[in-house]
Every structure is written in C-alpha cells, then in structure tokens.
Amino acid sequence: MSFGMEPAARYLRHTLIDWFSQDDVSSARVGVVGAGAVGNEVLKCLALLGVGAIDIYDFDRIEVHNLTRSVLFRETDIGKDKATCAAERLRELDPNIKVAAYPGDFWRTLDLDAFAGYSAMICCVDNFEARIRLNLLCRLWGVSLINTGIDSRYAVVDTFPFSQSPDAGCYECGLPPSVYQRVSQRYSCGGLKKIAFIEKRIPTTVITASLAGSLAASQALRFGLPENRASRRIFADSIAGTSTSSELPQRADCPVCAQYRAPIQITRCRGGLHAALAPLAASETTAEITLPEPVIMSFQCKSCGLAQGQDKPLLWRAADHDAGLANCAGCGAEGAVEIEIRDKLAVELLAAAQQVPVPFVLSASDWGTQVFVLGRDSNNDGR
Amino acid sequence: MTDVKFIIRTADQTRKAEVEMDRSSMGSDIVQAAVDNWALPTDTDYSLVNISTGKSLVPSQLLDENFVKPGDILEVQPVLVAGT
Ligand SMILES: [Zn+2]
Numbered sequence: 001m002s003f004g005m006e007p008a009a010r011y012l013r014h015t016l017i018d019w020f021s022q023d024d025v026s027s028a029r030v031g032v033v034g035a036g037a038v039g040n041e042v043l044k045c046l047a048l049l050g051v052g053a054i055d056i057y058d059f060d061r062i063e064v065h066n067l068t069r070s071v072l073f074r075e076t077d078i079g080k081d082k083a084t085c086a087a088e089r090l091r092e093l094d095p096n097i098k099v100a101a102y103p104g105d106f107w108r109t110l111d112l113d114a115f116a117g118y119s120a121m122i123c124c125v126d127n128f129e130a131r132i133r134l135n136l137l138c139r140l141w142g143v144s145l146i147n148t149g150i151d152s153r154y155a156v157v158d159t160f161p162f163s164q165s166p167d168a169g170c171y172e173c174g175l176p177p178s179v180y181q182r183v184s185q186r187y188s189c190g191g192l193k194k195i196a197f198i199e200k201r202i203p204t205t206v207i208t209a210s211l212a213g214s215l216a217a218s219q220a221l222r223f224g225l226p227e228n229r230a231s232r233r234i235f236a237d238s239i240a241g242t243s244t245s246s247e248l249p250q251r252a253d254c255p256v257c258a259q260y261r262a263p264i265q266i267t268r269c270r271g272g273l274h275a276a277l278a279p280l281a282a283s284e285t286t287a288e289i290t291l292p293e294p295v296i297m298s299f300q301c302k303s304c305g306l307a308q309g310q311d312k313p314l315l316w317r318a319a320d321h322d323a324g325l326a327n328c329a330g331c332g333a334e335g336a337v338e339i340e341i342r343d344k345l346a347v348e349l350l351a352a353a354q355q356v357p358v359p360f361v362l363s364a365s366d367w368g369t370q371v372f373v374l375g376r377d378s379n380n381d382g383r
Numbered sequence: 384m385t386d387v388k389f390i391i392r393t394a395d396q397t398r399k400a401e402v403e404m405d406r407s408s409m410g411s412d413i414v415q416a417a418v419d420n421w422a423l424p425t426d427t428d429y430s431l432v433n434i435s436t437g438k439s440l441v442p443s444q445l446l447d448e449n450f451v452k453p454g455d456i457l458e459v460q461p462v463l464v465a466g467t
C-alpha cells in the first residue's frame with residue numbers, strides 16, 4: 001500500500017488554469033469501456049488529470065502486438081487481462097485516485113444500479129455492436145457518452161451529452177445503413193454468429209490512438225457546459241493536421257431515439273420480474289416487451305424431430321451460441337435444426353419465466369419507455 | 384424537382400468535385416456517388432458532414448434548403464470502427 005504525495009501540491013499547476021476545476025475533476029467518476037490502444041491513452045490522460053474515480057471495462061488479454069500502442073502495458077504483462085493491468089498502472093501514476101477493473105464483457109459486468117452515477121462513459125472498443133450497446137445504455141440511463149474511433153490516419157471523437165440533453169442525437173442517429181449490413185454479415189440467416197467469420201483488421205498506430213485519447217479526455221471535462229448541449233463529432237486528420245467539428249442531429253428514424261421515447265422510467269425488479277411486469281400484464285392493451293439482445297426460444301430438428309422449448313421457451317442468450325446449433329445433436333444432420341430467435345416477447349410469457357438472461361428489458365410506447373433492470377448474470381431474484 | 388449545386392470532397396481533400404444533385408436525393412446517395420466515382424474503399428462505411436454549416440447529414444436526410452445551400456462543401460468521412 002502506497003500513499004500519494006500531498007494532492008494539493010500534485011495538482012498545483014492545474015489550479016493555475018482559469019477554466020480548470022480540479023475539484024470537479026477529482027470528484028468525477030468516469031467509466032472507460034475498452035483498454036486497448038485508445039483506451040490506454042484515455043486512461044493515461046484521466047489518471048494524470050486526477051479524475052477521482054475511474055472504472056475500466058475490458059474482456060481481453062494483453063498480446064504482444066498490443067505493445068506498440070499501449071503505453072500502460074509491458075512485455076512482462078503479456079497474457080494478463082487488460083483491465084486489471086491498466087488499473088494497476090493508473091494507481092502507480094496517481095495513488096490519490098480510485099481505480100477499479102472489471103474484466104469481462106461490460107454488458108454482463110456493468111452494475112446498472114450504479115450506472116447513473118457516472119459523470120461520463122468513454123467508449124474505446126473496436127466494433128459496432130459494443131458501441132451500439134453502450135449507446136443504448138447511456139441514452140436510456142441519461143449518462144453522457146463519448147465515442148472514439150481510429151484508423152491509421154484519422155481519429156474521431158463523438159460527444160453525446162445525454163445527462164443534460166436527453167434528446168441530443170445518439171450514436172445510432174448518425175450510423176449509415178451500410179453499418180447494419182456489415183454487422184449482419186457476421187450472422188447466419190438464423191441470427192446466430194457464423195462459426196468461421198474472419199474479421200477485417202484495421203491497422204492503427206499510437207499516433208491516432210493518442211490523438212483520439214486526448215480529445216476524448218478533453219471532452220469528458222466539458223460536459224455540463226452550456227455550449228455543449230448538442231451532440232458533436234470531432235474528426236481529426238493526423239497527417240494534414242486538420243480537423244472538423246460538426247453537430248450530430250437527432251434522426252427521426254433512429255432505431256433508438258424513435259423507439260425509446262421520453263419520459264424514460266427505470267425500475268429495479270426487486271421482487272422479481274413477475275411482480276414488476278404484473279401491472280403491464282394486467283393492462284388492457286397487449287403489451288410486448290423488448291429484449292436488448294436476442295434469445296433462443298426453441299429449436300426442432302427437421303430430420304429426427306428432436307425438439308426443445310416448445311411448451312416453455314428456452315430463453316437462452318443467442319450470443320452464447322453459434323450457427324453450429326443448426327447441426328442436430330441427436331441425428332447429426334447438418335443444418336437440419338430450425339431455431340426460433342426473438343427479441344420481442346409477450347409480457348405474460350416473460351412474466352412467467354424463472355430466469356431471463358439479459359440485463360434489462362424494455363416496454364416502449366408513444367407515451368414513454370419503461371426499463372426493468374434485472375439482476376446481474378441472469379439472477380432475476382431481486383437481489 | 385429542383386437541383387442544388389455543391390462541392391463534395393474526401394476527408395484527405397485529395398478528391399474534390401462540384402456536383403449537381405436533385406434535392407430529393409438523400410445523404411446516402413451522395414456517399415454512394417462519391418464511393419462509385421472515386422473508387423473509395425468499399426470495405427469502409429462513410430458519413431457526410433456539411434463543412435459550411437458544421438452539421439452532419441444523417442443518412443436519410445434529404446438535400447433540402449435547410450441542410451444544403453448552393454456552394455456548400457460536403458465532406459465524406461469514413462466511419463472509424465477500430466480502437467485497439
Ligand atoms: Zn438516435
């Protein structure tokens with residue numbers, strides 16, 4: 001256990017900057033999803049600025065090829081999990097700050113009961129699906145979000161001030177349709193992940209990673225200012241040294257903003273999902289509940305008839321299975337198994353389920369959105 | 384049907400052209416035209432920014448008067464997905 005030097009002396013130079021409030025920075029709580037190239041740079045900046053509480057989410061382990069872009073990792077760290085290793089290094093950088101590591105998929109490890117307490121979330125992942133998920137969480141919970149992205153030349157930093165402007169454009173408002181087509185290429189027609197799908201690798205360097213990292217940290221300090229009510233995108237060219245800043249407006253046909261209207265009410269299912277959904281189940285209108293990720297309802301082999309889930313739905317996370325499920329475990333017939341996958345369920349069906357393997361469910365209407373938070377890791381017993 | 388004349392360019396500014404498009408075209412049509420004409424990489428997604436107004440154009444946005452004025456500069460920017 002080491003104790004930091006007197007904090008006032010450490011942050012003295014910061015306090016000389018007229019627009020910089022060390023008290024605000026020290027009392028901020030920031031979550032960073034992804035401790036890769038951009039994540040390392042964001043985390044380095046947040047720690048050196050003295051951000052008081054930093055939570056690090058990453059499912060991955062350190063590999064040798066990460067070392068050219070990861071200021072926090074050493075050769076001796078290869079094989080360690082990124083979140084834990086990055087957290088250790090940040091504590092060395094500033095022992096005055098609180099750093100927590102959450103190894104694993106943030107979608108599973110995020111504590112949704114404490115989520116609204118974040119000053120900002122910073123997204124430093126390398127795929128669209130994780131960005132779409134974090135955007136949904138931040139949009140629903142009203143947590144301001146910063147999205148980052150890089151290639152070998154450009155860096156992009158998007159700011160979504162959801163905590164002060166719930167109606168600000170969201171990440172999906174600006175996504176072109178081609179992105180959804182690209183994401184769907186990873187899935188078989190049944191909706192399960194393809195077994196052998198080779199992901200295109202985009203080469204990057206620490207130059208664009210550090211550019212994105214410092215811009216993201218800078219924007220994280222600036223939420224709450226009156227001039228930052230709209231969502232914005234900074235697009236920077238590391239070679240030409242130019243950048244553009246543009247407003248990201250809300251889109252009328254956005255899959256998130258059009259579906260999940262204000263007011264958004266978040267309910268913790270303390271007495272279990274059944275009790276929480278009872279008022280909806282009793283209502284006159286037939287309510288349908290949306291799941292934030294698809295689940296497998298049932299399957300049946302066309303060849304031998306092997307079947308499961310016909311009387312009571314299975315409710316397995318589709319993400320835990322791949323297209324191999326279409327090959328029958330009973331008779332071995334390839335591609336013979338028909339699988340029913342859904343992300344919308346009748347409220348009675350869901351209320352009757354013992355376990356629902358998703359972090360939350362949604363009920364959306366023109367009058368507003370209700371979010372029902374379940375226990376973590378499929379424990380829906382209201383713990 | 385009215386047309387609007389504006390300038391379109393790539394993010395690295397090596398490609399630039401004055402184009403005339405129908406106001407009933409969408410943001411995604413401009414992106415498609417740029418990808419086709421300039422043979423931009425097709426394994427990347429693109430978004431569109433009106434540099435003159437400082438506003439991003441959502442994919443379904445029509446090129447109406449509120450979003451694109453004659454002479455505006457529109458930039459095609461790659462959607463960046465990497466982070467590691
Ligand atoms: Zn949206």
Ligand SMILES: [Zn+2]
Pocket residue numbers: 301302303304305306328329330331332333336
């Ligand atoms: Zn079979």
